[in-house]
Amino acid sequence: MTLRSESLHVPTHEEVVSFSDDDVGLRSVIAVHSTALGPALGGTRFHPFAFVDDAVTDVLRLSEAMTRKNSLADLDFGGGKAVIIGDPAVDKRPELLRAYGQAVCALEGRYVTAEDVGTTPADMDVIATVCSHVTGTSAASGDPSVATARGVHGAQAAVVRRMSGGSFEGCHVAVMGAGKVGSLLVESLIASGARVSVADVRQEAVAALADRHGTETCRVVGVEEILTQSCDLLAPCALGGVLDSAVVGSLRCRAIVGAANNQLGDDSVADELAAAGVLYVPDFVVNAGGVINLAQEAGGYDARDAERRTDAIADTVADLLDEADARNVTPLAAALERARRRVNAAGR
Numbered sequence: 144m145t146l147r148s149e150s151l152h153v154p155t156h157e158e159v160v161s162f163s164d165d166d167v168g169l170r171s172v173i174a175v176h177s178t179a180l181g182p183a184l185g186g187t188r189f190h191p192f193a194f195v196d197d198a199v200t201d202v203l204r205l206s207e208a209m210t211r212k213n214s215l216a217d218l219d220f221g222g223g224k225a226v227i228i229g230d231p232a233v234d235k236r237p238e239l240l241r242a243y244g245q246a247v248c249a250l251e252g253r254y255v256t257a258e259d260v261g262t263t264p265a266d267m268d269v270i271a272t273v274c275s276h277v278t279g280t281s282a283a284s285g286d287p288s289v290a291t292a293r294g295v296h297g298a299q300a301a302v303v304r305r306m307s308g309g310s311f312e313g314c315h316v317a318v319m320g321a322g323k324v325g326s327l328l329v330e331s332l333i334a335s336g337a338r339v340s341v342a343d344v345r346q347e348a349v350a351a352l353a354d355r356h357g358t359e360t361c362r363v364v365g366v367e368e369i370l371t372q373s374c375d376l377l378a379p380c381a382l383g384g385v386l387d388s389a390v391v392g393s394l395r396c397r398a399i400v401g402a403a404n405n406q407l408g409d410d411s412v413a414d415e416l417a418a419a420g421v422l423y424v425p426d427f428v429v430n431a432g433g434v435i436n437l438a439q440e441a442g443g444y445d446a447r448d449a450e451r452r453t454d455a456i457a458d459t460v461a462d463l464l465d466e467a468d469a470r471n472v473t474p475l476a477a478a479l480e481r482a483r484r485r486v487n488a489a490g491r
């Protein structure tokens with residue numbers, strides 16, 4: 144193994160390092176946005192980015208979002224993220240993951256990794272054989288998706304209480320993406336009495352849900368139609384960047400509460416959504432359950448406590464929406480201010 148590294152100068156981030164190892168085909172970028180609140184905690188995305196620049200753009204945005212998320216969830220962790228460039232189905236091999244583990248180790252604990260899109264707890268187990276700065280191994284807290292879905296469902300319940308004062312009965316939710324989080328969310332929504340429309344590029348994922356629940360309760364729609372469903376809640380649970388200026392005018396939902404990271408093309412879309420009468424609950428508030436569960440490992444993993452903290456996301460959402468109403472700002476503006484306040488108070 145010959146691990147090479149190159150530091151990239153990015154003024155908005157504390158540390159960004161690209162790593163490569165030609166012997167095993169590793170190309171990776173680790174971004175530490177902030178360690179003001181503690182070591183930068185965030186997952187490793189394994190994705191076939193077409194260009195290295197796309198991977199860098201993604202990891203910079205994702206790591207900044209982790210600073211926001213960890214701050215608002217009241218965790219003693221900063222924000223970081225990593226990407227491995229490649230197709231996980233083809234390129235993911237133990238020797239590549241071990242080389243990547245050496246890269247994580249090279250940051251000496253300033254970055255702590257976890258799973259993300261394209262990686263799994265089993266991959267974290269391999270990384271843990273060479274590096275201790277890893278969470279979400281199968282021997283520790285495992286797959287964070289269960290906690291993420293639990294938190295998203297709680298956040299949605301808080302919004303439904305606010306919109307109609309009641310339960311999910313009669314509520315229609317459109318879910319984009321039936322992967323690890325989306326499929327669990329669909330199950331919880333249906334168990335709560337909601338009607339679901341769901342779309343995924345993987346037909347087998349949505350067909351299994353519809354077969355299990357029947358098309359009256361769980362309707363499969365095309366991926367190009369899901370965002371424009373007439374519904375109470377839209378839950379983006381696939382990849383980021385799905386809400387941009389071009390989409391806002393065609394939305395027919397009352398509120399957006401979903402798991403995907405970086406749902407907005409940029410922060411200004413939150414103002415456009417508010418002007419269009421759509422309540423957008425910031426993704427980094429809604430989807431914090433997974434990282435709350437991972438962070439719980441720091442003091443010795445306690446599943447009950449992780450659940451209790453995940454369930455508090457619903458209270459944070461309710462409180463944030465009250466504050467946004469009272470101050471006549473968007474929930475995103477209120478959330479960003481809260482996140483910044485805690486980071487600034489940490490003195491860096």
Ligand SMILES: NC(=O)c1ccc[n+]([C@@H]2O[C@H](COP(=O)([O-])OP(=O)(O)OC[C@H]3O[C@@H](n4cnc5c(N)ncnc54)[C@H](O)[C@@H]3O)[C@@H](O)[C@H]2O)c1
Binds near residue numbers: 287366383
């Ligand atoms: N897993 C977690 O704990 C966690 C935590 C926080 C945030 N998130 C975010 O939530 C999202 C989902 O995470 P996941 O772990 O379920 O990932 P996943 O890869 O298991 O699921 C994503 C699903 O989206 C589908 N998809 C891709 N493009 C699509 C499109 N255009 N239309 C519809 N479906 C599409 C994929 O086929 C896949 O089934 C990601 O943005 C992730 O970053 C996940």
